[in-house]
Amino acid sequence: MPPSAAHILVLDDDADVAYAATLLLRRHVARVDSLAHPAELPRYLQGCAPDVVLLDFNFAPGQTDGAAGLAALRQLQALPQPPAVIALTAYADVALAVEAMKAGACDFLTKPWDNARLVAAVDQACARRAGAVSAAGDAGDDRALMGDAPSMRHLRSLIAHVAPTEANILVLGENGVGKELVARALHCQSRRAARPFLALDMGALPEATLESELFGHRRGAFTDARHDRAGRFQAASGGTLFLDEIGNLPLPAQAKLLTALERREVTPLGADRAQAIDVRIVSATNLAEDALHDPAVFRPDLLFRLNTIVIKVPPLRERQGDIPQLLAHYLAHYQHHYGRTPRPLDAAALDLLQHHDWPGNVRALRHACERAVILSQGERYMVDDFGVAARVVPVDAAPCATPASLKLDTLERDAVAAALDKVQGNISRAARLLGVSRAALYRKLDKHGL
Numbered sequence: 256m257p258p259s260a261a262h263i264l265v266l267d268d269d270a271d272v273a274y275a276a277t278l279l280l281r282r283h284v285a286r287v288d289s290l291a292h293p294a295e296l297p298r299y300l301q302g303c304a305p306d307v308v309l310l311d312f313n314f315a316p317g318q319t320d321g322a323a324g325l326a327a328l329r330q331l332q333a334l335p336q337p338p339a340v341i342a343l344t345a346y347a348d349v350a351l352a353v354e355a356m357k358a359g360a361c362d363f364l365t366k367p368w369d370n371a372r373l374v375a376a377v378d379q380a381c382a383r384r385a386g387a388v389s390a391a392g393d394a395g396d397d398r399a400l401m402g403d404a405p406s407m408r409h410l411r412s413l414i415a416h417v418a419p420t421e422a423n424i425l426v427l428g429e430n431g432v433g434k435e436l437v438a439r440a441l442h443c444q445s446r447r448a449a450r451p452f453l454a455l456d457m458g459a460l461p462e463a464t465l466e467s468e469l470f471g472h473r474r475g476a477f478t479d480a481r482h483d484r485a486g487r488f489q490a491a492s493g494g495t496l497f498l499d500e501i502g503n504l505p506l507p508a509q510a511k512l513l514t515a516l517e518r519r520e521v522t523p524l525g526a527d528r529a530q531a532i533d534v535r536i537v538s539a540t541n542l543a544e545d546a547l548h549d550p551a552v553f554r555p556d557l558l559f560r561l562n563t564i565v566i567k568v569p570p571l572r573e574r575q576g577d578i579p580q581l582l583a584h585y586l587a588h589y590q591h592h593y594g595r596t597p598r599p600l601d602a603a604a605l606d607l608l609q610h611h612d613w614p615g616n617v618r619a620l621r622h623a624c625e626r627a628v629i630l631s632q633g634e635r636y637m638v639d640d641f642g643v644a645a646r647v648v649p650v651d652a653a654p655c656a657t658p659a660s661l662k663l664d665t666l667e668r669d670a671v672a673a674a675l676d677k678v679q680g681n682i683s684r685a686a687r688l689l690g691v692s693r694a695a696l697y698r699k700l701d702k703h704g705l
Contacts, residue, residue, distance in 0.1 A: 261381045264305035265289040266296070266327065267343065268314045272366060276309055279370055280377060293327035305338045307380045310360075312344040312351065321351045325358055332359040336592075339380035343368075356451035356490050365484050375459050400436055401584065404574035410437070410566065417564050418444035423516075425501075425561050426539040428568030430682055430700075431618030434539040435499060437568055441537055442495040450494030455487050458503030458683030465508050470515065471523035488521050488532045495535045501561065502540035502547065503683040506554065513557040536561065541680060571613040571620065578609045581617065585624035586636065595628050604638040611643050615700060619643075668703040671696070 261284040265276045273289040281287045290299060292314055308331060312324025321344065331337055342355040342363035355363055362376045400411055417424065418441045426434045435454060442452040460468055471486030487496060504512065515521050516536065520529040538561050540547065547553045571578065582600060590597050613619050627640035670689065678684035686696040 260285050261306045261377070262286045262304070263288070263377065264299075264303070264308045264338070266293065266308060267311035268292060269311070272311070272343075276373070279373065283374055284377070293323055293330070296327060296330060300334070304334075304336065307339045307341065307377055309341050309343045309377075312342060312355070321354070325354060328355065328358045328360060341376050341380055356453055356494070357449075361454070363485075363490065369464075371461075372464070379456055379459065400433060400440060401580060402574055402577035403580070404569070404577050406569040406574055407577065410568065413566055414440050415444060417441070417566075419446060421535060422563040423536045423538075423561055424564045424566060425558075426537065426566045426568060427544055428539070428541065429570050429616055430541050430680070431616035432568040432570055433617055434541075434568055435497065437566060438495070438497040438499075438537040438539065442497075442535075445495065445535065447494050447535060451491050452495045452497065453487055453491040454497040454499060456499045456683075458500035458681075460508075462505055462508055466511060467524055469512070470521040474525070484523075486521060486523060488515065488534055489530065491534045493533055495537055498536060498538040500540060500683055501538040502542035502553065503681060509554045509557050513554060513560060516557075516560045541682065571616045575609050578613075578620070579605060581620055582608060582624060585621050586628060589625045589628040593628055598631065598633075598635050600636045601638065604636060604641070607638050608641060608643065667699065671699050671703060 263280055263284050263286065265273045265280075265287065267273045267276070267289070268291050270291070273291070277287045277289055288299070288303065288305070290296065310324055310327060310331075312321035313319060314323045324342065324344065328340055328342070331340055337359070340360045342351075342360045343366060344351065344363070361380050364373060364376060400407065400414075402408075414437065424438075424441060426437050428434050438454070439452060442448060455468075467484065467486065469486050469488060471484050471489055515532070518529070519533075520531050522529045542552070544565070547558055548555070571581075582605070586600065587597070589595070608620075608623075615622070623641040623643055626642050627636050631637070631640040633640075671685070674685040674688045675681075678688060682696060689696065
């Protein structure tokens with residue numbers, strides 16, 4: 256689900272806060288609603304199913320314990336298809352942040368927020384709900400990493416073997432293979448399963464706010480630091496911290512992360528003493544392993560701290576025998592999700608889909624299945640329903656007959672392909688090079704079959 260199609264609910268008793276969030280987000284998403292109190296939630300949910308909820312945690316004057324927000328969060332988590340929840344509070348102490356993560360929040364922000372940070376948080380929440388919840392059903396069960404290929408059986412066996420340990424794990428794989436699902440499976444099968452699992456896209460963190468995001472800050476540490484704020488290391492206390500896109504972290508920021516891992520402690524900005532941390536680190540990157548061993552790209556001492564165990568997730572093209580099972584699973588999932596009548600898959604379509612190279616891996620296959628369920632009007636799913644056979648005709652193949660829109664599409668496709676090639680497939684760097692968001696770049700990759 257791209258953010259531009261998302262339905263957002265703002266649940267906050269401060270009318271000014273709700274209006275500010277609505278004014279900002281309605282430029283980025285399809286729909287924004289607001290409620291003033293959790294008591295309004297049951298009736299609202301009877302007719303609406305938001306994708307992301309911005310949830311305030313205190314709804315009475317002088318209240319700072321977050322009890323009302325935690326109750327609303329648990330209510331949302333009990334839904335058959337729970338929305339992604341971003342905790343929104345002016346009192347972001349460590350205990351409340353940890354409790355919110357334990358109860359299922361995917362992120363937390365302090366009021367007043369930074370607009371770019373709020374949009375980025377919503378963007379990531381949309382992606383995570385689509386990938387880790389809607390698509391997989393339950394990210395912790397075996398369906399999330401299904402497949403009978405030897406590589407997948409080995410992957411599941413390796414996860415089961417190393418999950419109960421405290422070893423830091425580095426997950427390698429192309430975009431769309433399910434690296435976060437591997438991280439969640441490691442957490443769910445670990446001794447930390449009852450504690451928070453917190454995922455953080457390192458490529459989306461501005462370097463200027465890296466320390467505050469990771470380690471937290473004290474009130475007055477810098478301009479606009481109006482309250483103490485827990486960092487991600489503190490919020491994930493006792494659980495697992497998943498550092499996605501670790502290969503995008505600039506070298507100076509890598510040094511700060513290394514110090515925290517070496518000392519097993521962090522010092523919030525503005526604090527005069529360090530705090531011990533108790534988290535297991537699972538990190539992931541789409542960079543090739545040899546690129547990580549380049550000191551100009553990644554610090555060897557940090558890599559040594561992160562890659563006690565390396566898990567490689569195979570691309571879909573290397574396990575084509577699993578494709579029929581994946582197609583059946585996702586078609587059934589989206590038929591149920593959209594209330595569509597089940598229908599068979601055409602044999603010719605199955606053959607083409609099974610031999611398609613799937614450059615976007617399982618994520619691309621999932622999106623193709625959703626498209627087919629929405630668009631198919633025949634008695635069976637045909638290849639055209641999946642949108643994977645179309646190819647952009649080169650401009651110089653028929654210069655006189657090529658429409659202007661096709662020329663623009665071709666230029667866009669070439670620009671995206673060139674950017675990806677220049678940064679060796681690194682999505683965050685390609686997005687920065689092109690001047691678009693990661694979500695926008697993913698949509699362009701789907702559009703052009705890259």
